[in-house]
Amino acid sequence: MATPDVNDEEVNPEVVNLVDSQAEKIEADLVRTSRTYVNNLEAEEVDHYQSASMNVNATHLHANSSILGLSQAESTEMESSILLAGRATNIDVNTSVIGAIYSENTNLGESSRAGILVSGNVNGEHIKSFLLVARNVEGPVETSLDTRQVALASILAGISCGAVLLLGKFLFRRK
Numbered sequence: 001m002a003t004p005d006v007n008d009e010e011v012n013p014e015v016v017n018l019v020d021s022q023a024e025k026i027e028a029d030l031v032r033t034s035r036t037y038v039n040n041l042e043a044e045e046v047d048h049y050q051s052a053s054m055n056v057n058a059t060h061l062h063a064n065s066s067i068l069g070l071s072q073a074e075s076t077e078m079e080s081s082i083l084l085a086g087r088a089t090n091i092d093v094n095t096s097v098i099g100a101i102y103s104e105n106t107n108l109g110e111s112s113r114a115g116i117l118v119s120g121n122v123n124g125e126h127i128k129s130f131l132l133v134a135r136n137v138e139g140p141v142e143t144s145l146d147t148r149q150v151a152l153a154s155i156l157a158g159i160s161c162g163a164v165l166l167l168g169k170f171l172f173r174r175k
Contacts, residue, residue: 016043046073048081061088063096076103108139 016028018036025040033051046058048066061073063081071086078096085100094109100116108114108124117129124139132143 106134 013028015030015032016026017032018026018038019034021033021036023036023038025042026038027042029043030045030047031038031041031043032047032049033053034049036051038051038053040055041053042057044058045060046056046062048061048063048068050065051063052067053071054069056068056071056073058071059074061071061076063077063083064079066081068081068083068086071083071088073086073088074090076083076086076088076091078091078093078098080094081096083096083098083101086098086102088101088103090105090107091101091103092107092109093112093114095111097112098114098117100118101114102118104120106114106117106119106122106124108117108122108127110125112124112128114129114132116131117127118133120134121136122132122134122138127137127139127141128143129141130144132141
């Protein structure tokens with residue numbers, strides 16, 4: 001009886017469905033979670049429902065009523081979710097909160113907010129962010145810091161640091 005050839009590479013399961021579970025690391029083609037925590041998640045497609053993950057690396061990520069630490073995805077869709085920091089080519093966000101995001105195309109839907117939003121193109125009915133850096137923006141914008149305020153804060157910070165260094169040099173110079 002011949003033994004089959006075995007590769008050293010691990011074979012990832014095609015589909016993983018988790019309900020009321022906890023996992024350290026999952027690698028698969030499709031991962032569906034419900035009321036589950038996964039520390040590290042890598043998949044072609046992720047569908048999170050009332051779940052949490054610390055690190056997500058996916059081609060397509062869909063989060064509904066979920067919390068994500070760090071995410072990297074080709075496309076991300078979020079509904080009533082929280083993302084601390086992420087990177088995506090395309091991101092659609094509805095009634096969600098994002099700490100920081102870097103994306104090529106961003107669509108901020110109703111009642112969504114972003115702390116730091118860096119994007120090539122931003123669309124939204126009402127774009128709310130603390131800091132917005134974008135090439136093209138379509139929709140009304142509400143930011144805490146605009147470009148002029150960021151420039152002024154940078155200049156004031158530079159002047160303050162220079163004054164502290166000069167004062168320190170003056171006070172602590174050797175005689």
